[in-house]
Amino acid sequence: MILSSAAQMLNGSGGGLPPWLPDGAIAHMDLKTGDGYAGGAARSIDEMLGGGFDPAALSASGLRFIESNSNRPKAIGPLLADISAGLAAGCTVRFVLNFLNAPYGFAMFIGDNTNWDTSSDGITVAVDDEMYDAVSLGLGAPLGSTGIHKLAVTLNRDVGGGDYEYAWCLDGAAATTQTVPYAASWLVNTILFGWDGVDDTQLLDNVYWEGFTLWQAKLPAGLPPLTA
Numbered sequence: 001m002i003l004s005s006a007a008q009m010l011n012g013s014g015g016g017l018p019p020w021l022p023d024g025a026i027a028h029m030d031l032k033t034g035d036g037y038a039g040g041a042a043r044s045i046d047e048m049l050g051g052g053f054d055p056a057a058l059s060a061s062g063l064r065f066i067e068s069n070s071n072r073p074k075a076i077g078p079l080l081a082d083i084s085a086g087l088a089a090g091c092t093v094r095f096v097l098n099f100l101n102a103p104y105g106f107a108m109f110i111g112d113n114t115n116w117d118t119s120s121d122g123i124t125v126a127v128d129d130e131m132y133d134a135v136s137l138g139l140g141a142p143l144g145s146t147g148i149h150k151l152a153v154t155l156n157r158d159v160g161g162g163d164y165e166y167a168w169c170l171d172g173a174a175a176t177t178q179t180v181p182y183a184a185s186w187l188v189n190t191i192l193f194g195w196d197g198v199d200d201t202q203l204l205d206n207v208y209w210e211g212f213t214l215w216q217a218k219l220p221a222g223l224p225p226l227t228a
Helices: 003-011 079-089
Strands: 026-032 034-039 041-043 051-054 064-065 072-075 093-099 107-113 124-126 129-135 148-158 164-171 174-182 190-193 207-216
Touching: 003 079, 026 079, 034 079, 041 079, 051 148, 072 079, 079 093, 079 148, 079 190, 093 107
Parallel strands: none
Antiparallel strands: 026 034, 026 207, 034 041, 051 072, 064 207, 072 190, 093 148, 093 207, 107 124, 107 190, 124 129, 148 164, 164 174
16 A cells, blocks of 8 residues: 555654644545545555545545546545544534535535435535534535635534534634534444435535545634634
8 A cells, every 4th residue: 555755754753743734633634645644643545535435536636526537435444433433522624625616516424324315314514505414403505616615614512501513614704603402423334525425416516625634623713714
């Protein structure tokens, strides 16, 4: 398995956090350089993405989603474990996406079964819609233009009294929030990126996915600096 050059340097240096890792990040993928981090160590992208991940779709522009290629990835191994644990504890994730067509499709789907159709519980982050679950969550707004967008969302942050906060923040704007009276306590089975696991009806439409980062849940005021 080929590691990125930065990961090779890290492995040869006896450990420590790589210099490209965002401050406080639990997991990170720079899909333009091939640098990755999850499970407390530097990783190659193919240690973090599997399923329908197509390495041929990875380039210096990022990981391309388009109907004509076979790139349909899911989180595996240490990345799956980190995001699953993050959801249970409350977490913030950031996507950096370069849209060549008008934004459309799922940036991420987290489900209790193998895909959107078979899951009875789950959370969807849709770039042409909002972030929603199977109960009452409905937060955010469609991304309105082509080009590079940074989107940060907070999932399942415990605010006390049996309530859990979700937040949505795009391109440095103030975060919008919603509090729900239940935890995301279901068991994660699958985490998909760029599609719904069923077919191409929710596939990101001609997009380069440039980056992904996972942190412990941040307060709403902490999200604009992550997306500016």
